[in-house]
Amino acid sequence: MSDLNNMTAAESAATKAAVMNQVPGPEIEGQSPLHHADLASLAKQGPKTGGIHLREQKLLGHLTLRCNAENAEQLAAVERVLGVALPLQPLTSTENGNYSIRWMSPDEWLILVPGLETFDIETKFRDEMPGHYSLVNSSGGSTVLELSGENVVDLLKKATPVDLHSKSFPVGKVVSTLFAKSTATIRRTGEQRFELVIRRSFSDYLWLWLQDASLEFGLVVEA
Amino acid sequence: MLHIYCPHCAEYREEDEFHCAGQAHIARPLDPEACSDQEWGEYLFFRKNPRGLHHELWVHAAGCRKFFNMTRDTQSYEIKEVYKIGEQPSVVAE
């Protein structure tokens, strides 16, 4: 058996995993885990001013990549597929247009891409990546909330034990941590803007929790 | 509440994010079939319970989900050091 870590691209293509498109095309209406909350109507009818702005980035493609951060060929392949390098420093992220990569652990990254591009990108990974790696489409398992506004840090402080001061949590930093007794992967995308990747099964609970926690600041839902 | 340094995330986090997974450096017998019942039983069930320095396995459960080792004083709760799996402790009991 050949060494999985030292296979050529052709050898690894021969062992290629069966890949199928798990995301329905545009002809089928996708429903996010917060479909029942009808955020689109709340955005139209709800308040237009408040300290917290919430928007669901629904139906994105979530790809979990596990590979070897010391394998230069794999790092180059990721760059060929996404046009941006894997963030190798702990707790950092990189992005290229609609593609963004989050450091999750020393050998794991979460890649978010537009939902309908997911299968193309998966297929490209299967063609480009050499050696031993894993790429899993976890799009159905989580959703993304974008929180912003002048009180966003006050709100997050109620939910998570991480230090949110911009000195220790600068723009671009990513942490996986506890969030309101659930868990979330939090990325700072602006001084007063954060992105939360949350579990599908906790999304309704967190939606209720966020409404309650933002009562004192005023919650504006954006479509 | 312990403030724990995760050697993978390279920063301090609250204890809530971690779980202790028991004693560290327990080597699985290379040939389990050749073990006596006593040797196998001790490997599976018997653990140290020192008063003082203890080497423990911890996992950053809500963070990077990686395991690492910690040397901790069970009496004062002071964390002496954390080190990655495969490394040896530099602080050991006399």
Ligand SMILES: [Zn+2]
């Ligand atoms: Zn960690």
